[in-house]
Amino acid sequence: MKNLTKLFSASVMALTLLVATGCASTNKHEGTGEYVDDSVITTKVKAMLFDEPNLRSGQINVETFKGVVQLSGFVGTQADINKAVAIARTVKGVESVKNDMRLK
Template sequence: MKFKLTTICFAIATLLVPLAARAADADSDRTQPGTFVKDSVITTKIKAKLAGEKLSSLARIQVDTDSKGAVVLSGSARTKEEAEKAVSIAHKTEGVTSVTSNIQIKKDE
């Protein structure tokens, strides 16, 4: 009886170990579909909010999100206020942990 119980427990543990290992690093890099979708959702939300502002220079701002919710904004804006508006929009978006702005001010655009 003890041998049978031990064998069953060992078999179950052997089957569950790969699942536990997979769950431990499910969000570790962008090669995982779930992580990529999460990053894409954050990026899409920010781009939609920027488009909703109807300022043409905000359309020239690129948004990149990493696997931990850190957002990098790049591109150009006409004024410092527009660049700050883009940063504010990104900060207020759900799932964003930090925002880095590499937006350049180009008044003649």
């Protein structure tokens, strides 16, 4: 009976370690928690861009990976690009902003 208990405990421990390492992040892949955090950041940036009356936010794409926000799309002026980047930088959790927006 003791051997069965030890075997069960060892199995549970091994399974726990496998699950924990499966959810860990790597350089190119996010862990589960990071994915959720990045989704929240993306949503907040999109909402703030949408609330800005002078920006056509529907033409600005927002993606986030490990806290780095990438803005892409087409805007009318350099001032629009600067405004979008400034807005993205104000969101909590943003590590940096990569600007790939282009002028029409």
